[in-house]
Amino acid sequence: MRYAAIVLAAGFSRRFGGDKRLACIDGEPMLLATLRNLQLALAGNCRADLQVVLRARDAVVGSMLMGLVREQPGCLARAPVWPVGMGVSIAAGLDVLLERGCRxxxxxxxxxxxxxxxxxxxxYLLLAATAETICLPVYGGRRGHPVVFGKAFFAELSKLRGRRGAEKILRAHPQAVRELVVEDPGVSLDIDRPEDFHAAARRDPAGRTGTALDTAEDVLLAPPWG
Structure with a gap:
């Protein structure tokens, strides 16, 4: 099996009241913390291609990820200016991934x-996946993220549009869905508002803490990738 990961980072954080990708986890912007976890997950027998989807115009975060770009040329994709939404971002990320020659x-x-x-x-989710399955984590009886789609569903992912994600694909193929129970509260710690962020930081089993970055300059001074 060959794998890839698409990171959806093109949102506007309207409910957060600021760019939540830059909210700080132990001195590191949240987006970088997410990507570092992914790097660890994709090492070894799960080596995979990485595709990060940013906004069409996203200079600050684009600059922050230049080290990642040097490591993996072509790994940044830009979501269309309009329409915006999770579905569009998934489709854009997958399209660029395949255009790069990743299979x-x-x-x-x-x-x-x-x-x-x-x-x-x-x-665990990746190694459980096949080309015909959709694997997702379940913690405390609730479905979470990330979700792993086999290549049988790539055509449908590429056609996604609008604000919603891939829920309709899961509904259309219930027989392909594999729910994998995990002991990881992180799969359900979705951060939409500042209170979500601070609650998630308090519950983080790794004991990390969260604060808020105030300015773009703080982000540009963050530790470089790698």
């Missing part, structure tokens, strides 16, 4: 605002 058997769709997912959880 994964399964793709993990990951959210940039979920930095507390353990690397071993994503590795």
């Amino acid at each position: 994964p058997d399964a793709v993990a769709v990951c959210l940039a605002d979920m930095p507390f997912v353990r690397p071993e959880t994503l590795r």
Whole structure:
């Protein structure tokens, strides 16, 4: 099996009141914390291609990720200016991934605002995947993220549009869905508002803490990738 991960990082954080991708986890912007976890998950027997989807115009975060670009040329994709939404971002990320010549058997769709997912959880989901399955984690009886789609569903992912994600694909193929129970609260710690962020930081099993970055200059002074 060959794998890839698409990181959705093109949102506008309207409910957060600021750019939540830059909210700080122990001195590191949330997006970088998420990507570092992914790097750990994709190492070893889950080596995979990485595709990060940013906004069409996103200079600050684009600059922050230049080290990643040097490591993996072509790994940044830009979502269309309009329409915006999770579905469009998934389609844009997958299209660029395939245009780069990557040919994964399964793709993990990951959210940039979920930095507390353990690397071993994503590795477990990937290794359980086949080309014909959709694997997702379940914690405390609730479905979470990331979700791993086999290549049988790539055509449908590429046609997604609008604000919603891939829920309709899961509804259309219930027989392909594999719910994998995990002992990882991070799969359900979705951060939409400042109170979500601070609650998630308090619950993080790794004991990390969260604060807010105030300015773009703070982000540009963050530790470089790698």
